[in-house]
Amino acid sequence: MGLKDIVKKGAFVDILRGMSVTGTYFVVDKVTVEYPKEKIQPYPRFRGAQALLTYPDTGEVKCVACMLCATVCPSRCIHIEGGETSEGRSYPVTFDLDLAHCVFCGLCEEVCPVAAIVMTREYELATFDKNDLWLTKEWLIANQKNVHKELLGRGVGGDGER
Amino acid sequence: MSDPIAQLIFLIIKAILVPVLIVMMVAFIIFFERKFAGFFQGRVGPTYLGPWGSFQSFGDIFKLLSKEDLIPAKSDKPVFRLAPYIIFLPAFLVMAVLPFGPVGGEANLFGYRFDYVIANFDAGLVLFLALGAIAVYGVVLAGWSSNGNFSLLGGLRAGAQMISYELAMGFSVVGVMLMANSMSLVDIVEGQAGNFWDWYFIPQVVGGLIFFVATLAELNRTPFDLAEAEQELVAGYLTEYSGMRWGIFMFAEYVNLVVISGIVSTLYFGGWRAPLEVLDFIPGPIWLFIKICVFVFIYMWVRWTIFRYRYNQLMSMGWKVLLPLSILNLVVTAIVVSVAG
Amino acid sequence: MRGGVVNGAARLEEQFGARLLDRVEFRGELTYRVASDDWMEVLRFCRDDPELAFDQLDCLLGDHLPERTEAPFDVVAHLVSHTHGHRLRVKTALKEGQNLPTITGLWPSAGFDERETWEMYGIVFAGHPDLRRLLTIEDFEGYPLRKEFPIQGTVGGRIRTDLRGKI
């Protein structure tokens, strides 16, 4: 322990150096985002609650009830009952998504051949009642308003590059 | 009105005014501690209650009042209830000897002499040390009576820590007594009259540093907050306390903080004296208030930066480093004072 | 020094010869199958022989092959050597209820592995210092990783698919 160390130790140099760091944080501007007042915009690839896209003109759902998303879902939370319209086009009569089991992995969006189901930027999903987590087809269609902005510009619900 | 009755009235006024003032200060210091803790860590701290969150401490108090006050079945109930008050009272009593303005001067209020100290006790410093020792009982009894593993460990640790650091504190304070050759705080402040280079901090640098470190241990603040080390002992001696009873412990800790910063500024930084002669027109209590705030800020700054010592390191530092140093400082001061006359 | 096929394999074969029942090379990995009573001896040799020097047991796990009726259970050990940087897999087949000597003597890291294998498959490791349930609750009955154990589990907690949407 040379003399230099004794002097440094005596003068609390290392402790003062640590305090200088917290001192600078004291004056530097703060990083807190006060959540309910200020919100952060998620990135375009953020995987929030799902949404069912509809054709803008006819308002029909793009989904053709091919059951791909229901089979690929690792936690089996998509339940679809298919049906046929008058002119023979198949569509989902009911499309239920059990958000209580969903792990937000995005596989359903990735495998959908017609880009009907898309992960939106909706992350405020807290509810008091577990039944609200049982998303019905209407809720999913209404959730289109939260679809990522960057996505809308590319016509058919995103071309997979997203 | 003859002199003794006036003094009695003044005494009653002071005895009510000073504690109320200290309690108000403590309420805001609790808020400032949370706010400054946030600033030190680069975040904002409480902001919802009141402007910039300033009513946060009142929110805390109401929350604690509404919380259920559990008393563990197997605990030693009378002692369990008594412990918080044993810590709470000594902190308040020390205020009696703390001078916050000129004492024994000419008649300056309604024609009677108004002393700016509640009790001009000529052994004030010894009273401070004695009351510090009583606080140890509160902590040890709290830990012992909660009858739990963690609280027992916390209580014993706190007891051993406070006792070993009181020694170092006692010796370092004697240096100041020698400089002012009196044990009364009023005379110590008199001895430091003049500008800031007359203060005792300059000659007593080693003694002052030791005293500051020892008060950190006395207050159970961060480098030595082993008693309620939440990382290891869940909450040390405070584990079983809840509701307002826990609140009294916290309140006592902060009253202690204010009072000890008052003592530090009185002993080493010239109490209510202004740093420069020319600034004397600002009244005494204001200076003392400013110095207390500066020291409270330094205590908080230390708390949010430095880690915690391990138990045996703490003890070895107390006995093997601080004690010999303070005795050495005492001997040197004694020689200098006796030679310089 | 890639983790490839062990160059000391010849050393192992020359030492044990016929007692190595099976040698498989797949995707650059070497697997030996030994009888359950040679298990301790082979592993001790792998660890102590300077040329093999397998000083770390990467993992030890159990397996259940119901279609192999005569010895439905497997215990697999993966060894790795820090000095030579090569890897080896040693397997052994066990009948129902047959136990295996513990190798916590050779590598203490096998303690948790053996407890987990016992808990999941029911393979008892003789001489294990503390053979209790590790990952499941103390009073869990049955061996969950066996193929016939239902995925929903036997003790309550059945996923009530009938109640979905109507809670």
Add this chain to the structure above:
Amino acid sequence: MSEARPTLEELKRRKALSRQRVERSGEVMTVSMGPQHPSMHGVYRAELDLDGEVIVAVRPEIGNLHRGVEKLCEERTYHQIIPITDRLDYLASFVMNHGYCEAVEKLMGVEVPPRGRYIRTLAAELCRIANHIMWLGIHIMDLGTQTFFCICFRDREYILDLLEMLTGARLTHSFGRIGGVAKDLPDGFDRRCRKVIDFLPRRVAEYERIVKHNRIYYKRAKGVGIFTSEDCFAWRVTGPPLRSAGVARDLRRDEPYAAYDEMDFEVAVEYNADVYDRFLVRMKEIRESCKIVRQCLDNLPDGPFVASDAVHALPLKKNVLRDSAAMIQDFYQVFQGPLAPKGEVYRAIEAPKGEMGVYIRSEGGAHPARIHFATPSFYHGQAVPPLVEGEMISDMVAIFASVDVVLGDCDR
């Protein structure tokens, strides 16, 4: 001031020295540092027999976070297992995807295109940096002050932003795919990533300014929790604790995978095998990871980022919407799943906490017949008794943090 490298006997002597520092009163008190303990990372329970302040015996108890991952995986196709592997070591979930995908690709013999390997290396190193910064915040908070917790979490925020931009999620990335990665680098990622990577070494310098020469950290960490290389081999303690014991064992260099063989980085090695050196090793690793990420960005090859092998990999969404061959592959992959040959494979990678090995045995179907994750925290949790016995209770907190056990990893 790196004094001569201590030999094994020297380390053992120091370890024995630190054991009888305090006299024993002999009468033991049992304390449970239980699942709800503030400094037991997650739900790890250790029953301690205390003799005063000194720990006499430790009985660890894990399994509170056991989700039966291996049983779940046997029910799912190789694509559906990827979101499950996220939840193993949730502080570096892409590294878990990456380890699993490497094992599956070795089993199926799938070749990952260069761009895919580079993006995997980049994302894995970002996860490593985030994990080490998080470790530092928790480790210093255990020693006493919360300030560090906030500072480290704020710096980790920059990395989580990058990962959210790249993979779509902050913690559970699900970004690995068989044959490569899920998506290409988004535009603007390159510039942001470089800014963060240039900014981080300055942050590490600041951490070291506070911690490295701090006398209290010296006392709390030097010579505490010594675990020699022999003990590490016996108890399968790998990663930073092993490298702090003088063994330069790093699977990224010894058994290179992804694009690590094209990266030049040194393996951080220290020789005193104590808590202090584990801190030094991890800080060096953050700097090395920043270097690797920068190299990945500099010479990122272009081309496909995922294998276009129809039998094993999911098709690109872009093609599925346009040509029917990809759509058929899409239906085939989802309903049938990728077919693996009959055989068994074991692949070990260098996770931030240690070596994670994935064993897969397949009977030729789309489901693994048996899958086993040999995760580092499982063995580090088991090695706590030899590490901590004889030390003091406040050291247990420091040592337990230095070995970096996370319960998702440990209980599977």
